[in-house]
Amino acid sequence: MIKAIYGTKDILPEDILKWTHLENLVRNVMGSFNYKEIRTPVFEETRLFARGIGEATDIVSKEMYTFNDRSDNSVTLKPEMTAAVVRSFIEHKMDKKQMLNKMFYISPMFRQERPQAGRLRQFHQFGAEALGSDSPQLDAEMIIMPYDIITSLGLKNIVVKINSLGVPESRENYKNVLKDYLAPHLNDLSEESRKRFETNILRIFDSKAENDQKIMEDAPLLIEHLDNASLEHFEGVKRTLLEAGIPFEIDPKLVRGLDYYTHTTFEIVSGSVGSQSALCGGGRYNLLVEQLGGKPAPGIGFAAGIERILLACENEESLKLPDDSLDLFVVDINRDNAELVSKLSLFFRRKGLTVEHDYAARSVKAQMREANRSNAKFTIMVGGDELERNEIVLKTMETGDQKSFNIDNLQSVFETMRG
């Protein structure tokens, strides 16, 4: 049996309503903030991600689906969206068309990691990018939008965490402060953290090793070493969030893994999924556009994991899905009127109703059972004496009431069903 590739999943018809429900919500909320959808190719030149995300990051160094195509060009299935959107922004000179470009996306992503709860090799994100402004109100928007979406789905068990990484200069100064603090403890740190002491010292805050955490508890914090402009920006973000009624925590240890972040970083985590608890993450990246060869432009964005959000919804049983059950089931009483049944169904389908009928000339009982099981609101019965009199029978399933109509007056049948 050929099966779906390790770490990928079919989204089956029985689950699709959850997905379209979420996607519609995303489009509505993003639309209300005037974000326009962008769709980029699923694969890009490998160097886009290598340069954009950072060679040293886990994503680039060990998780990308990279392969050579038949022309021997190295291409990569997109592991995240920001680099691709920024590439498109630069390529299409969007900065010349308008000073602020607000875009959102819903798209599959690919990372070759070990799958677990809330993590797949092909997974799906929605997110947004805003390029061309460093207004703190935009930072806040990037938190408000996913927050509103997530809470609209009924999720309760969530926490919004924010932090600021400031600008590179103050971060470099801080790194030296942190180095001075950690140097005497170096031998007590875990091996991984000792490596990070050299490569990416900020990430030691992420360590889950107990002893590392104990050491980091008393470590000086980046937020205490921000320059004034960064602090003022951060204050602006916080004020806007408070005004928006978004509850948040400041997490000075929230250090995102991707190289391109500056200033604000944030995460929305859920207590209702497994250990992969981040439903959403993002931050400001004022240096990325330049780094990818564009004219310098500030940017900010977020990405949210659709599978994780839906998982949280399932665990909290929070989803209220729209009804997609049948309006009408057309029953063929004599089991020899397939064409007439098909024609009647078409009439109501073209009126916008969801209509089904049997295709196997099964017994009336079986057809009724199916109508019942598919939760049809009405059935129409075709055949027998009534048909000889040129009539059909409309039955209201909930009450069992039946009423005859002339077959040439389907419009009044429709109006009766619509109420």
Next chain:
RNA sequence: GUGGGUGUAGCUCAGUUGGUUAGAGCGUCUGGUUGUGGCCCAGAAGGCCGUGGGUUCAAAUCCCAUCACUCACCCCA
């Protein structure tokens, strides 16, 4: 890449200290008279017991290997 757990019907799972034709519930299909659903009743279909090897008179059951799935670490959405 590193650990742990689990593989029996479409789904959820039973299956005694190894012992005859491998079970239940749910679901599916058919029927309980001639043209009517839900409840109830009856019946049917559907399993190389993940795969390969070994031990044994005998393996779903014990041993080994392998594959798959899954959770966690790492990291991230």
